[in-house]
Amino acid sequence: MFSKITAENASNPSKEETDKIAEIKQIEEFKLTDEEYKELLSLNSVRLSEVQKLIIESLEAVYKENIGENDYESLQKAKNIVDTNLGKSNIDRTLEDILRNITYTEIKPNFFYDSEKTEEKIKEAQKNVQKEIIKKNQIIVKEGEPVTERQLEVLKELGLLNDGTTKSYLLSFISLAILVALILFIQYSYIAKERADIFKDTKMIILISSINIIMLIISMGVNIISPYLMPLVCSAMLMTILIDNKISLVINLLNIIFISIIVGFNPSVILISIVSVVLGSSALKKVQQRNDIIYSTLYITVVSAIGTVTLGMISSNNLKEIFIETGYTAIGILLSGILAVGLLPFFESIFDVVTNIKLLELSNPNQPLMKKLLMEAPGTYHHSMMVANLAEAAAEVVGGNPVIARVGAYYHDIGKTKRPYFFGENQMGKENPHDKITPNLSTLIILSHTKDGLEMAREHKIPKVIQDIIEQHHGTTLVKYFYYKLKNSSDRPEEIKEEDFRYPGPIPSSKESGILMLADSVEASVRSIGEPTKGKIEEMVNNIINDKLNSRQLVNCDLTLKDIEIIRKSFLKTLDGIYHHRIEYPTEKKVK
Template identity: 45%
Template sequence: MNGILSRLKKPSCQAASKGCAPCLPGKPCESLSWGFYVFLAVILGASVLSSVRFSSPVKVFLAGEVASQDVTAEQTLRYEDREATKRKREQVSNNQPPVFDLSLDPFELLSKNVLGILALVKRNEEDQEKLRASISEDLNVEISRDTFSTWRSQEFQDVVTLQVLPWLREAYARGVAANPIMFAPYKQGVLLRELPSGMETLHLEGPAVLDMERLKEELDQLLRRDLKKNIRVRKAVFALTGPYLVPSIVYNQGLTQERKREIVESMEPVYASIHRGEMIVRQGERVTADQQSKLQALYAHRGSFLKPLAIPGTFLLSCLFFVLLHLSHGKKSGIRAVSNRDWLTLAAVTAFFVLLAKFVELARISEAHLPVFLKTGQVAFGLPVAGAAGVLAMFLPQALCSFAVLLLSYLVTNEVGGNLYLFSYYMLGGLVYASIIRDCETRQDVLRSILPLAALCVVSWLGIALVQDNAGELTLAGGVHAAFNAVFSLLLVLGLSPILELVFGYTSRFRLMELMNLEQPLLQELMVSAPGTYHHSVIVANMAEAAARAVGANALLAKVAALYHDIGKLKNPQYFIENLYGKENKHNKLSPSMSALILISHVKKGVELAREHKLGDEIASLIGQHHGMTLIAYFYHKAQEQAEAKGEEPVREEEFRYPGPKPQSKEAGIIMLADAIEASSRTLVDPTPSRIRGHIQSIMRKLYNEGELDGSELTLKDLTQASETFHKILTGIFHHRIEYPNLDKSKNKDKENGDKNAAPEKAA
């Protein structure tokens, strides 16, 4: 422990020689501190740890078997439901309309053959019987002599070429099906594709086309009713065209199957979800097909021991939070503004909670045998991330604490396999509890903080349960864990804060309240050994507290540091003017340089006493900064005069300046101003309100122009507010007293009575 503290207190840069703060705890360095890399290593370790997943073996039962044990899902996953996918694909395939081709090729073949026969019988005058027999054989139909004779007549040939063939062409263009029930099985409709154009038309009720029987009936009506042809001509027409009347609409099986295959292949599989903690099958139950599918999915998606890609993924996402931290510091030095001590504190708290979350995650292995109350998904709501936020809020700046809450919420959520709801639960609880703890001034306030935190945790869990549609036993278990979260968080704040305070040298608000007690040994010694310094410190403390509160700084820290800022004078109290009380000034017998060394030494000795009495590094740092690098003007000018009188070389100004560092915070700047203004105000001859105001502005302007306040973060507005606060306090101290009416008579009477006590107005 001492090794850690000594390394934390040791400056790691040469900043002090340049007038800025050394790398003390709580103060920034010019470059990234080694503590940052330690914290980065912890983040990397957490990323590696999150990639390691432990899981219990998944027992797969087949449908119809009796489960010999409970099986609970250890992870939330989406898996392909193969049976449902198969059913859906079959349904989609069956709903795909078949493709039928509509072509005029059958008519073209009919027309070609019919015209060929007519030309042949008309042209061939010889051996008609032989020709008739040949045509009968080709048509596979017996052609009578009467029909053959009709074919040869010019009237018949005109009827066929001018009436029958055009009508058939029109009929074939509309479409001719094989039979009237050809499209009846397809309730989903049919696609009619016209060739050769390829244009497709969807007919939901079946296309309005002719079938072969209807075609022949309408052709007969054309001949008989429209053309008034006798039965001989009608028979001759059917004998000629009948063998060539075939359907023009045919089922395209190849294209239909291809399209079904394409649409099935383009379909998304049907996915089902399994939620972490879901009971898949209970011991003694007969396994259903659906349960078998879930068991097989869990087995197929069982986590591997190590997920290498999760390491860089988690690390990169964690690093994004550093961007948020850097931006939150605005124009400051970003993450360079964080001290080694703060980085190490973050590293320790992060490592502790990541390991705790991993321990909870390990419980999954035996989760199937645990009651609902101890399921990982429920125990995760009891992890006191809010408590970590409360601890950090006691020691870290608000921006850094908020960064830590977000990062810790992410890492713990990732470690236990949580979701966005769990991250929100941790984040809200952490940010709110950090704000509550930051406003606590006593340990009783911390104890009372359990009530709002418990309410927040329970309400947050209830909201999550409603969103996720959880009910009954799960809701009760989660609510209990959420309530216990507040208890664990409170215990963590009360138990861990003293440890961090001791190990890393923090000064908590409660420690400051203890140090403010005037019964503290150092203050008691200061009151007895250096009463003038004590009185000065009390006034400076009141001025610093009021000014810090006015500018939004840490008023309690400023007050306590101001109380102890001059404890270094305890080593040689008689060398400081406020402790002389009319005695001889010992500086009259010392050289100016020696006097300056004595004055300068009280800063160093004050820091040493602060560390010796364990006042805390914040107090020690503020003691070391309360004079900055100001010049001890009185002894410097005296030394100059002596050197000129003796003809010696001019004195070096650096020997008469405080070593610094200059104030590096609002609190340090306010203490410097209050100290300088209070001490110098004692020299005012007639301290009227206007003179006090002018004096305050003069001192503040001098320190501002000398650059002593450059690193203090105090704005001009802050300086104006502090000036007004100082003016009110000093005006109250230097107010005029009224003269009592019987003052002279009272004095004479006192002399006559030999009363040696002070007059009433002097006592006042």
């Protein structure tokens, strides 16, 4: 612009001033008034050069600082520099204002932010920075020592300092409470869906909760020594034996989430816990004696120890640490087995849970009632063994508990030991005592064996499930032999009341009890057949089953018609093996 002014002044002196101004205005960068242009045209060449130099010096002073894009503060600072420089010059006020406007127009940002280039430089710098690795259990700050700024930065990066922006303890507790509630909801929802009978039984829910709480408390305690000592497999074993292997598997796999929190989400401990729970829930699926717990514990110990060594080799080169962890794992599982053996009787007693182990212990011939039955009523003992074979096989095929069926059969007629010789199987060719008494008295003696058996079972603390079988195995059936005997010999048969000759009941309320009722009647009836053949046996079995159905003895025991048909076939198969045809062995013919 100053070059244009100088050129216009040096041109034809006769040229109108307005024309000169019009020529200068073609430079659109500057927005000055005509009066301001006239002021500049009035300056001689020397004065014009001084003014131009003053503007350049002001701009050089301005551009010594960065002027950011859209940075109002730096722009205002630049204008202040211009004002200061112009104020120091000896020029009149009018010319100073004109120069200020021109200089302001030339102030432009000289500092621009390139986000892509900046990000590229950051990444490049990060690559060149050596990483600082904080290992697990590494001491960052020792108690009592001064804390450096770098240590504070490390603690903040690890989220170990609450600077007002990190999560509070309250939020942590709320999150933990939500997680616990969610896991419990899943556990009990599964129980409600898969085993509604257990879910509705408050006693069983308390049992499950008690096992969970005890195991978690023990786990938190032993975690102080080593997380590998946690006896989680004990919980799986107890639930499998006391409740159900599927329930045990699901509940304890979900409990591993709690264990994960306790051990700080240690992957090795979590994987070993999963293996232990799966093995603990499956190994004792068909436990028969308490020694099976020890054998299973040894098996799980070996597998888990191998797993611990393998995982340790993958994640670490410290052999000493690996073998110490393996030792803790083995000790933890062995302690689990010992705890399971010790706590099992306690839970059985407190919650009145009948396990297969307890039932099989009752089947020992050396049990007082079993020995009494064998010694005082050998015929009834043999009958009970035969009924047990029939009942166990039938319970197996219809989804009942074969152990309950077998042990229930052993004890169902224990009341006959009070008066053994009044029952046909114990007379063995001796005189029948019923021939000397009235049918009414005989009926009272026959009917009393269920009541006597129940009293004896209670006295010897036999489990409730076996007591129910003793009480229910005859239901409300009729003692037909003495009923018809008295009715046929009476002068007034219409006065003979049928209810006086019926068992007091109740009728069977479980599958096992219903099966035992059928097996008891079938075995006694088939044994009474003179020359048993396959046809006679099948006809007798059909008659017995139809009689129980028609007299509505099986309406409360959860046996469907399909189940009863399967039971019928099972009886026939078992009886066919007992009463199969035998050839007559020839004897040596003596030669005279």
